[in-house]
Amino acid sequence: MAKKQKTAFVCTECGADFPRWAGQCTACGEWNTIKELRLGSDKRARQNAGYAGATSDVQLLSDVDLEQAQRISTGLDEFDRVLGGGIVKGSVALIGGAPGAGKSTILLQAIANMALAGISVLYVSGEESLQQIAARAQRLKVRTERIKMLAETSVQQICQVLEQEKPAVVIIDSIQVMYSNDCDSAPGSVSQVRESASYLTQYAKRHQVSIFMVGHVTKDQSLAGPMTLSHIVDAQVILTSTNDSRFRVLRSDKNRFGSVGELGFFAMESRGLVEVKNPSAMFLSRAEKPAPGSVVTVLWEGTRPLLVEIQALVTESQYGNPRRLAVGLDQNRLAMLLAVLSRHGGVMTSNDEIYTNVVGGIKVSETSSDLAVAVGVVSSLKNVVIPYDVIFFGEIGLNGEIRPVANGLPRLNEAAKHGFKRAVIPAANKPKQGGHALDLFPVSHIQEALDVLNGL
Structure with missing residues (x-):
């Protein structure tokens, strides 16, 4: 007899768990936010991510190495400011924004700058074709000879490619279309988003790879997906537009390596997002x-x-x-x-x-x-x-x-x-x-x- 798969009921707003479905979440009071979550095989996921048999040694807090985390500059000062000074090696950041806000544009500009600086980068596209990204790069007039591209949606296949290429910075566009073989639900569901993000985060921490995940937003401009997604990542930034459609504001909602509430300002022009050095004006x-x-x-x-x-x-x-x-x-x-x-x-x-x-x-x-x-x-x-x-x-x-x-x-x-x-x-x-x-x-x-x- 086939083993019955474990399920849980999780509120997508606050992350509270329930033994069965209910119309209202008793933790946050929201209605129709409790979704069924199919739990994947944690043992198989850890083995695939390279965590099989891995143990941690107990040590004193005073003996922990306090060496400052290495940071990689994106080549955009306003972007670096929001991240707390640049991309921390081995960190996972989630960037969200409404359709057309410029998420893929700013990430493409950032990895182009990093590639020109000699940093190995990989852009993983799950929504757009490589031809569409190449056309955007040509329109933005960015140099693309050192940018490696991959069209894939399976996180297991992506990690296998990362083992071969060993990039320092990876762009995942977007996390909502990624899926894990350890979860049977459809891509974009609560369980798939959580399992995929957790799988990629484990890989990033173990191999010291910096990962940027692109996330969708809801109609109230909050990140879509389970609340646990915000707890998994190290930094969470939102790209929004002002009343004047020319300008974009990049805001940090969570940052384990910098200040929260930091703002970066950009202007949308024909060559992409241009930094605004004097936002007060x-x-x-x-x-x-x-x-x-x-x-x-x-x-x-x-x-x-x-x-x-x-x-x-x-x-x-x-x-x-x-x-x-x-x-x-x-x-x-x-x-x-x-x-x-x-x-x-x-x-x-x-x-x-x-x-x-x-x-x-x-x-x-x-x-x-x-x-x-x-x-x-x-x-x-x-x-x-x-x-x-x-x-x-x-x-x-x-x-x-x-x-x-x-x-x-x-x-x-x-x-x-x-x-x-x-x-x-x-x-x-x-x-x-x-x-x-x-x-x-x-x-x-x-x-x-x-x-x-x-x-x-």
Whole structure:
């Protein structure tokens, strides 16, 4: 009698396991996310990956070699920045993005640069034919004489080729079409994606090969596939487009060898993705004449400051329930700031509709934009124009206090570099010495900030 294959039921959102199928995941609360997962033969998979009989020796943590991991440059500074300084030898990275975002383009440019630097590379294509990739390379005018190509979808066959070619960097395009012989389900299923990614990761760790996996995304721009896929890889980056279709933003969501939240900026041109060395200028294409509700703040993304424009529009409500909409900002934080303005700033907006927007399509997650959002709302409500040479940043507490933010001096220097002359900042962020070229207005309460706004 044939041995019954083991199965499990796994939530694709949070990775929780269940003994049977259910409509709702009790761990994360999502509906229709529990999928049946056929478990492959772990023993056979380990043998195929070269792990048969492999054991690890126990050692003291103090005896572990702390030699810095070797990194390989992609030839694209913005890409290296997001990865934490380059590709770590033996690491596995997952890059996702919507169709047409430029995932295959940026990887093709990267391996072309590495190949010209004498690094052995291999591009494994499972979705596109080699002719299509060659046509893209010709269109991008990249040198291809040292780029090795392989059209294959079986991870076992791919690893056999890797044993022969011994490349340093491998591109898997994409992980959703790969399959493992140890799993009987169809390619693209939850079980196949997990088994294939696990198989390739084991090979990469054992043979010190750097692997890039291309992943698909869902309609909400999150990576498709099981949640365990994010736990398997060392780095996870997402390539998205801004409101201006010319620009692309590469964001790090997970990185075991660098900082999380790092951003890289590119412009899509005829020759491919071109690095944007000054991303602040990309988000500061403002109108010639200042308008109420427009204010500039300085964010801290990863390891560098970024200037963005925040717009607010306050208008009288035509219906009984005023609408509050935040694009690029946290809706709940906007509601909190409006409550603080009402209680501690004397600004009543209960009968007004309020709309806020971050220009350029970037999403603001840090609290240093609180002061700019509050000032923008008041500016639009009272029809006060904020001069173009003023910036605002600072966190607002529930008692109306303006709290300090990290990296205050680099933010001021970035603003001065772009021609700003004045800055309204938290009092605790006022530099004790020089090092900047701005006229500072340190404030410790929201009412002080509003007084400064009236005097600009």
